[in-house]
Amino acid sequence: DSGVTQTPKHLITATGQRVTLRCSPRSGDLSVYWYQQSLDQGLQFLIQYYNGEERAKGNILERFSAQQFPDLHSELNLSSLELGDSALYFCASSPRTPTNEQFFGPGTRLTVL
């Protein structure tokens, strides 16, 4: 158990819909990262937040957005869903000190039908 929680565990929805994935980082961690993992693309970095502010952006589509709240939990919003958005979405958090050690959550498996 990494200490990072993600909900829901599974999500099945239809094309064109909008969903929200939620992540709670480890206690004390200020950074939250979102990754997408699909069979053909591997693990792709989407976005990072640090203490409520966007810190870095990766291959995140315009249909996707995220935010980090004052209590440090984060939400990833996916809209106008397409079949290709079906993937595992991981959230990770990292300690305050400079490190490349990230603690990953169990992931949310999104299936778009």
Next chain:
Amino acid sequence: LAKTTQPISMDSYEGQEVNITCSHNNIATNDYITWYQQFPSQGPRFIIQGYKTKVTNEVASLFIPADRKSSTLSLPRVSLSDTAVYYCLVGERGGSQGNLIFGKGTKLSVKP
């Protein structure tokens, strides 16, 4: 971030030592080398991180030569449960990008 190259797959048997080598010719002065392990449908798990020479923890050892253009993750006496994908990443600790670039990784299969 420096590009890394590692074997796509490796096979081993229980009880053997496994060495996975990663090439990172363009590693920068401030870059660290980090290895992650991922089981199917689970998030990656940090294994070890180093800058130079040798680092050892309860799980693995990381060997980094003086020129730092490559590194080797050593897993002693592997078991079936070590079957996983292993990723080598290079970058500044908590760098300005703050993210890690995961390549394809090395799929390790441990057989009985």
